Amino acid sequence: MFLVGLTGGIASGKSTVARILKEDLGCVVIDADVIAREVVQPGTNGWKKIRQHFGSDVFLPNGELNREKLGQVIFSDAEKRKVLNSITHPEIYKAIAWKVVKNFLLGQHFIILDLPLLFESKKMVPFMSYTVVVNCSEEQQVQRLMARNQYSKEAAEIRIQAQMPLSEKCGLCTRIIDNSKDMKTTYLQTVQLHKELSKSLLYWKVRMLIALCAGSVIGLTIYRLLHELPKETVRLLGSSQVITSVFSVVKELIENSLDAGATSLELRLETSADFCKILEIIKANPISNLN
Numbered sequence: 001m002f003l004v005g006l007t008g009g010i011a012s013g014k015s016t017v018a019r020i021l022k023e024d025l026g027c028v029v030i031d032a033d034v035i036a037r038e039v040v041q042p043g044t045n046g047w048k049k050i051r052q053h054f055g056s057d058v059f060l061p062n063g064e065l066n067r068e069k070l071g072q073v074i075f076s077d078a079e080k081r082k083v084l085n086s087i088t089h090p091e092i093y094k095a096i097a098w099k100v101v102k103n104f105l106l107g108q109h110f111i112i113l114d115l116p117l118l119f120e121s122k123k124m125v126p127f128m129s130y131t132v133v134v135n136c137s138e139e140q141q142v143q144r145l146m147a148r149n150q151y152s153k154e155a156a157e158i159r160i161q162a163q164m165p166l167s168e169k170c171g172l173c174t175r176i177i178d179n180s181k182d183m184k185t186t187y188l189q190t191v192q193l194h195k196e197l198s199k200s201l202l203y204w205k206v207r208m209l210i211a212l213c214a215g216s217v218i219g220l221t222i223y224r225l226l227h228e229l230p231k232e233t234v235r236l237l238g239s240s241q242v243i244t245s246v247f248s249v250v251k252e253l254i255e256n257s258l259d260a261g262a263t264s265l266e267l268r269l270e271t272s273a274d275f276c277k278i279l280e281i282i283k284a285n286p287i288s289n290l291n
């Protein structure tokens with residue numbers, strides 16, 4: 001399995017492309033904006049920390065986060081934005097990691113991660129095999145944001161300034177989807193991207209790498225365990241007869257003697273706290289002595 005980081009600027013069209021990949025092309029898409037809402041639900045750690053740092057002003061009377069209010073606070077203040085990010089991002093990345101593991105176990109070839117701040121936070125970049133930026137002009141971002149959220153021009157521009165410029169993101173990614181034209185053009189580019197991802201054999205490389213790592217870890221653990229065990233224990237383990245009680249030793253010796261044609265048996269047992277000592281005493285006596 002490999003990961004595809006889908007990013008862009010605010011209102012550049014990430015969700016539009018993600019929707020096509022998920023609903024029309026059947027991809028697994030993990031949306032960081034959705035997870036960001038889950039990790040601040042009333043009662044969660046994220047919710048408690050936001051209350052501690054930002055006060056009750058950014059909450060609604062029913063206890064839920066007042067997103068519009070918190071947005072006004074953090075988009076115009078870089079320091080407060082940093083504080084909010086330091087509260088929410090670790091929780092968001094943890095939740096994403098679990099979803100990735102779950103989909104890996106389900107055998108997915110690739111997963112799309114819709115991460116608006118992929119290049120701003122940098123943490124997830126090393127895990128991405130492909131990074132895709134959904135691009136449009138800043139003027140289009142402003143217009144689309146104003147139309148979608150009923151923001152003033154100023155409010156839209158403040159939000160755009162809070163992010164890395166799209167031109168910079170385009171220089172960092174492996175693939176660009178140009179969303180400056182009509183929806184159909186974006187749709188066709190997304191279908192082309194999906195074709196390329198589906199054809200990629202990268203997931204085999206990743207699977208083999210993971211299998212190799214897991215094999216090495218298991219091998220190394222067994223090697224270290226065997227070297228830490230006393231030599232005698234390793235010998236007993238290697239003999240493929242694992243002795244769990246004195247009774248099993250006695251039973252084995254009696255059976256051996258009977259197989260050897262013994263008609264009478266005389267047993268002498270010495271109790272000791274050291275089980276291995278008893279083994280040695282008994283084994284020191286040739287089987288014929290027991291006849």
Ligand SMILES: CC(C)(COP(=O)(O)OP(=O)(O)OC[C@H]1O[C@@H](n2cnc3c(N)ncnc32)[C@H](O)[C@@H]1O)[C@@H](O)C(=O)NCCC(=O)NCCS
Nearest residue numbers: 009010032033036067070071074085088092116117162163
């Ligand atoms: C500030 C909040 C409450 C505003 O909520 P609102 O419903 O108005 O916006 P929404 O969550 O839908 O985000 C819309 C877009 O804003 C941009 N954005 C969100 N948070 C940030 C941020 N901390 N820095 C820069 N841009 C951001 C992204 O492009 C995102 O796609 C919310 O965005 C939030 O909790 N942000 C912190 C978590 C975060 O970083 N989320 C981004 C995904 S990792």
Ligand SMILES: Nc1ncnc2c1ncn2[C@@H]1O[C@H](COP(=O)(O)OP(=O)(O)OP(=O)(O)O)[C@@H](O)[C@H]1O
Nearest residue numbers: 009010011012013014015016144148179181182183
């Ligand atoms: N090619 C396009 N032409 C016209 N409008 C578009 C186009 N692509 C997207 N839009 C519109 O622009 C707005 C923003 O798009 P979208 O929600 O996909 O952006 P986003 O990058 O996910 O935003 P955010 O960062 O806020 O999550 C939406 O209202 C969407 O319908």
